[in-house]
Amino acid sequence: MRITVTVDGTSYTDDVEPRTLLVHYLREQVGKTGTVIGCDTSNCGACTVHLNGQSVKSCSVLAVQADAADITTIEGLAKDGQLHPVQQAFHDNHALQCGYCTPGMIMQSIDLLTENPDPSEEAVRHGLEGNLCRCTGYQNIVRAVQDAAGKVRAAQTPAEQPAGSQS
Known part of the structure; x- marks a missing residue:
């Protein structure tokens, strides 16, 4: 076909x-x-x-x-040599060890943040349930997703920010 x-x-x-x-x-x-x-x-x-x-x-x-x-x-994801904010947050927060799960974790995290731009730790863990990491214990991954969410919100103009979000 x-x-x-x-x-x-x-x-x-x-x-x-x-x-x-x-x-x-x-x-x-x-x-x-x-x-x-x-x-x-x-x-x-x-x-x-x-x-x-x-x-x-x-x-x-x-x-x-x-x-x-x-x-x-x-x-x-990267544009003009700049990492996507979620990629950068994974790097900044050491949210990888072997790196095997990282591409899928990043792609799922972007989808999660599109649906919920200000997720709690519990919401991040729930949003990443179908993605497995056998190395990091998820704490740095959760931290990276929340860091990326904050950076994305901070970069938005007030009109672009979701209702009820805090920068």
Whole structure:
């Protein structure tokens, strides 16, 4: 089957087997190896990408299901040499150890902050439930997400800030 997708702002048209998982398509045909394969069973979340603005585990989506979609991978977040605020917060807060879960954690965190721009520690932990880290114990990850939320809010003009948020 032939699909056309936009990945990190670039359009791709490729022939794919109907059974090809999106994670394999992104890594093997598009070359986006920052999207990692952790489990192939959707348990770990390491392969999380944004599909039309929503985080999905790319090991649970067929490439043909993504036809005509806009996909953002971890490689598509940095702009003009500047890390995305969540990427920067993960760096600043040492929210990684081996780094294997980091791409999926960052992608899921961005989705979480889109839905809840001022999450409590409990809300962050709940929002990241489907993403597993076997190294850090999550404390630095939670701290990074909350740090990123604060930086994003601080950078917004008052009109852009969600109702009830505090900078």
